[in-house]
Amino acid sequence: MRTEEIYLAIYRPDDGLRAKPDPSTPRTGRDITADTGTKINFCHAGSPWLRGTNENTNGFLRQYFPKSTDRSRHTPRDLIRVEEEHNHRPRIVLGDRTPAELFTALLASQNHPHLR
Numbered sequence: 001m002r003t004e005e006i007y008l009a010i011y012r013p014d015d016g017l018r019a020k021p022d023p024s025t026p027r028t029g030r031d032i033t034a035d036t037g038t039k040i041n042f043c044h045a046g047s048p049w050l051r052g053t054n055e056n057t058n059g060f061l062r063q064y065f066p067k068s069t070d071r072s073r074h075t076p077r078d079l080i081r082v083e084e085e086h087n088h089r090p091r092i093v094l095g096d097r098t099p100a101e102l103f104t105a106l107l108a109s110q111n112h113p114h115l116r
Contacts, residue, residue: 060086 033039043050064082065071087100094102 057086060089 043054048055061082065074088098090096090098
């Protein structure tokens, strides 16, 4: 999905949810962040090393859903199974821990914002 398509999907003028941003505003200043409070980072097109996690995840998902797969044939249970497998796979970048392990540890941490 191209960057502009992402903006168009979020700022649909016909749904009444958000006003379309001023077209003179540069992409970096539009960055959804002002409306949602969520920081968004778009990798540079010529810098594939910035997309490592994204590319790795896409490769993982292609094991279950090859290109041209009719996704309507998969049930919510199928998707949950893939999600569980993905979140319980150890990652080198996480010190051979799983995202689920780190998330659980964060929730139990005394430093978690929810516990302050």
